[in-house]
Amino acid sequence: MSERDPSTLRSARWFAPDDQRSFGHRSRLKQMGYDTDDFRNKPVIGILNTWSEVNNCHTHFRDRAEEVKRGVWQAGGFPLEIPVMSLSESFMKPTSMYYRNLLALEVEETLRCYPIDGTVLMGGCDKTVPALIMGATSANVPSIFLPAGPMMKGCWRGEKLGSGTDMWRYWAEKQAGNLCDDGWNELEDSIARSPGHCMTMGTASTMTALAEALGLCLPGSTSIPAVHSTHARMASACGRQIVELAWDQVKPRTLLTEKAFHNAIVTDMALGGSTNAIIHLIAMAGRAGIKLSLDIFDEISQQVSVIANVRPSGDYVMEEFYDAGGILALLRQIESHLHLDCPTVNGKTLGENIAGAEVFDSDVIRPLDNPVSKAGGTFILRGNLSPDGCVIKPTAADTRLLQHKGPAAVFEDYADLKNRINDPQLALTADHIIVLQNAGPLGAPGIPEWGMLPIPTYLLEQGVRDMVRISDARMSGTSYGACVLHVSPESSIGGPLALVQDGDMIELDVKGRRLHLDVSEEELEDRKSRWKPRPERFSRGYGRLYADEITQAPEGCDFRFLHAGEDADEPDIY
Ligand code: FES
Numbered sequence: 241m242s243e244r245d246p247s248t249l250r251s252a253r254w255f256a257p258d259d260q261r262s263f264g265h266r267s268r269l270k271q272m273g274y275d276t277d278d279f280r281n282k283p284v285i286g287i288l289n290t291w292s293e294v295n296n297c298h299t300h301f302r303d304r305a306e307e308v309k310r311g312v313w314q315a316g317g318f319p320l321e322i323p324v325m326s327l328s329e330s331f332m333k334p335t336s337m338y339y340r341n342l343l344a345l346e347v348e349e350t351l352r353c354y355p356i357d358g359t360v361l362m363g364g365c366d367k368t369v370p371a372l373i374m375g376a377t378s379a380n381v382p383s384i385f386l387p388a389g390p391m392m393k394g395c396w397r398g399e400k401l402g403s404g405t406d407m408w409r410y411w412a413e414k415q416a417g418n419l420c421d422d423g424w425n426e427l428e429d430s431i432a433r434s435p436g437h438c439m440t441m442g443t444a445s446t447m448t449a450l451a452e453a454l455g456l457c458l459p460g461s462t463s464i465p466a467v468h469s470t471h472a473r474m475a476s477a478c479g480r481q482i483v484e485l486a487w488d489q490v491k492p493r494t495l496l497t498e499k500a501f502h503n504a505i506v507t508d509m510a511l512g513g514s515t516n517a518i519i520h521l522i523a524m525a526g527r528a529g530i531k532l533s534l535d536i537f538d539e540i541s542q543q544v545s546v547i548a549n550v551r552p553s554g555d556y557v558m559e560e561f562y563d564a565g566g567i568l569a570l571l572r573q574i575e576s577h578l579h580l581d582c583p584t585v586n587g588k589t590l591g592e593n594i595a596g597a598e599v600f601d602s603d604v605i606r607p608l609d610n611p612v613s614k615a616g617g618t619f620i621l622r623g624n625l626s627p628d629g630c631v632i633k634p635t636a637a638d639t640r641l642l643q644h645k646g647p648a649a650v651f652e653d654y655a656d657l658k659n660r661i662n663d664p665q666l667a668l669t670a671d672h673i674i675v676l677q678n679a680g681p682l683g684a685p686g687i688p689e690w691g692m693l694p695i696p697t698y699l700l701e702q703g704v705r706d707m708v709r710i711s712d713a714r715m716s717g718t719s720y721g722a723c724v725l726h727v728s729p730e731s732s733i734g735g736p737l738a739l740v741q742d743g744d745m746i747e748l749d750v751k752g753r754r755l756h757l758d759v760s761e762e763e764l765e766d767r768k769s770r771w772k773p774r775p776e777r778f779s780r781g782y783g784r785l786y787a788d789e790i791t792q793a794p795e796g797c798d799f800r801f802l803h804a805g806e807d808a809d810e811p812d813i814y
Contacts, residue, residue, distance in 0.1 A: 249357050250356070255280075274318075282317050283483055284354075284358075285312045285318065285320070285356070286381075287308050287359070287362065288362060288372065290365070292328065294331055295327075295328040295365055296331075296365075297365035298364065298368075308479040311475070311481075313479075315479065317479070322350060324350060325342065329366040334686050337714065338685060339371075341799045344374035344375040344798075344802065346375065347379070351376060359383045361384070361385045364387050364389065364448055365388065366437070366444050369385070369447035369451060370523060376492050378527050380491045381492075382489060382491055383456065384457065384482045387452075387464075388437050389463075389471050390444070391434045391439050391465070395430055401427070401430060402440040402557045404442055404716050405440045416703075435466045435467055438718055439558040439559060440718045441514065441548060441554075442514055442717030444717075445511075446508060446514040446516070446717055449463070450504040450521065452567055453503045453507040453567075453590070454496060454504050456496075459588075461474045462566075463567045465559050496530070501530060502578075503578050503582060505532075506577045507570070509545075509617050509618070510545065510546060510573070510616070510617075512548055512636075513617050516689075516717055518793075526796050527798075527802070527804055534631075534794050535620065538619055540577075541616030546615075547608060547611050547612060548570060548612070551718075552720040563601065564601035564604035565605055569597045569598055573606075621748075622753065623755040625710070627728075628729055629794050630726050630727040631724070637706060637721055638721075641707070641722035644671075644673070645746070646672055646708060647672055647673065647744065647746075649673070650740050650741060650744075652677050653683075654690055657693065673748070676713065678732050679711050680735075682730060682733060682790055683774075685786060687714050687793065688713055689714050691723045692716065693711060706720075706721050707721070708748050710727060711724070712725075712793075727755075728793050732774060734771055738771055739757075744758065
């Protein structure tokens, strides 16, 4: 048997036998214009492309798919581009998160049912990253993740603009009467100016970086701006390398070990990454059979400082992060916290990949002795208001609010919040704590990014720019504020958040990792006995499947039936 025996390829089951079924497979490839020499004895590489005209972050993916194919041909593979569902953060309602598991399921089954020996996963826009990786991990087919790369920075009247972050900031100024309509309209033209995902340290920049820390990307690839020629060359390199992985049968679950997830959490904290990363990492680890608890995130947050000076926690954007040395330089700074022996898709260890990486601007990528924040990016809080845990990103909050006690102003859902938040009769003050219910995984549904709850206009006019806000929703990674998120269990299944009433005193103690509702146990028991769930929303379709199977935030919001378990058999080929 030669070192590279084509009969060992998964696709050989489709194409190699001398029978009527394989004749059909081969003749249909020829129908598409391929000759025997194009595919015979070659690994078939499925390029899973999340390009879509409705996905603003992936507009360059048609070109990139061609560049991947070039690399696959060069390395002696046979590329087939396969479109999969595109989760467009900007346009999907109620939220792209509602569909993350659907894409993951599509990816898993696409890889299972077709003659694919290796796959290039093309994603970047927020939920595409965890979804593609979750599906590929469950299918356990050799995979490389090709990151979309961040878009170029925005600019308005000479001022740098960051995705999301500066939209929120200027919206507050507009509400406060400090920005005219013309200025606001100019901002609309200026904030998103090229292909690529959001260029702040939002969920896309965070999750692609974490995919690299997990070993699933070519070294340094996740920081390359989408429109750089380097990005196109990286795509071809992905094509070449996946052919090697397909021959060598390097599968995701070989790479996705507990040590690799430790590395991802360390990286998340050093980046000041999106709070969404916690949910996604738990879900991704679950597909690899690894249980991550919320506590490990908090433990690591106490050991690793935020050193990426990138918005919303810092000053810069991803283009500048790349020029400062990018993810490899950041990883080198925190190497003492990493398991450097973890293998990666380029056949080298993480340690080998970051050896020699340099920081070229120590204000963008700080040394550990001059961090943006001494503590890591995200903390886990518990207390009688969130017995199963919740999340806050203190680096993105006004520090005066990190120890705070105030009266609750409760809104029963987002429609209620929208209708009443600006009602002066509520007479909210900067000390109030805004509480939103029914915004969790089941309640919203889809745990949308509503967690940066709006501040009343009349308080904005008084100069208030941050308040404590509590919900079972998520928050965009580009958002900021003293927002307590992912409160679990969620209110729509009767979690304590459902029992909060106007005027109840709530204590937030970020240092003590505590979120406490100052109401007696007897009173809470009484409220609980009178609490009733809302009517079921879905009687059929995906919504029904979602409602039956979705788990809570500390379990990653994956579907129960998609958690790691016995592998499905390879399909019969008759
Ligand atoms: Fe796609 Fe932000 S809209 S990453």
